[in-house]
Amino acid sequence: MAEPILQVRGLVKHYPLTSGILFKKQVGSVKAVDGVDFELARGETLGIVGESGCGKSTVAKMLVNLEKPTAGEIRYKGEDITRLSGKALKAVRRNIQMVFQDPYTSLNPRMTVGDIIGEAYDIHPEVAPKGDRRGRVQHLLDVVGLNPEYINRYPHQFSGGQRQRIGIARGLALRPEIIVADEPVSALDVSVQAQVINLMGRLQDEFDLSYIFIAHDLSIVRHISDRVGVMYLGRIVETGRDAEIYDHPTHPYTQALLSAVPVPDPEAREHRERIILAGDVPSPTDIPSGCRFRTRCWKARERCALEVPALAVPAGFRGVPGPAAHDSACHFAEEKQVVPPEEPGDIAHGASGPHGAHREDSPEEGGQGSGPG
């Protein structure tokens, strides 16, 4: 394999927990991210999935330097960017951009779309000289399927889906190589989610992008990810190629998440087993010993409390090539098919529509957005 564009090793973010008003004393820490490793190849999409609070956004923020890691490395083309500063950091930041979860709050309501998208050129004038900016922004609007004449409108004049398109255009403005998309469709209506996912798929080819695509639901990343990492309480517990994770999961947590995804075929839906997890996610201030999933795992035994399972091909699958032989942090990993394998052409979660369609103006998309301009 060619050198990955991004390599993450032992990434940790602990937030100190303090008590006292005058004299703050550290009494513990929130282990938001607690040892995450992954790689991203050029042109690839890595989906990162896990329940709310498992540390996905914190990983995303560290990748784009909005948070400093407590420990660990983030290598971009081989260089550890957590140690960079000044000009070198600025150059790297240009190449790794983020698309945020909530298109309603992530766009400044008092700025025009043109200023929102073009703002990055103030920091990086080398990308777009002053006289060139308007044209560039209009081109970006066109690329994300919005009318270039909307350049002087304000965010409230657009629908949710259109606003996320603006967020994507802003992410593309500096022509980055990597986009970290933190739940880019979670705040959108199901009917609009597929359009935005399709748009991102098309832009990936057009702009030669590598994606980290974060979601809390496995069905959302299925159609865009090449590989998937499943996170639980600050760590990746299972990772593999798309089909390995969906059709041959070996970690109980992944199996439980899969048992909750929507299945389009009513008959298959009736026959599939729902795995209901016991209890709540433990607090990241007090992570269980051994396997961090053990307090909710129906298979937990004594060994699970004593030994931390490594994220590696489990012993039982080593030397047995096949889709179940992928990394899974479980002492008692077993293959279990939870969702029926997809037939070609199957669509899940409304992820339909042609990849190449250019301007996708559904009623929702056109609706609130076509106000006076």
Ligand SMILES: Nc1ncnc2c1ncn2[C@@H]1O[C@H](COP(=O)(O)OP(=O)(O)O)[C@@H](O)[C@H]1O
């Ligand atoms: N600035 C912060 N200070 C303290 N705790 C934080 C901070 N940011 C996030 N956390 C905690 O870290 C954990 C992971 O949060 P987050 O990365 O936002 O999860 P996710 O994106 O998967 O929902 C949560 O328990 C959250 O409350």
Ligand code: SF4
């Ligand atoms: S190591 Fe034990 S507790 Fe953890 S997932 Fe495997 S069986 Fe469950």
Ligand SMILES: [Mg+2]
């Ligand atoms: Mg989040």
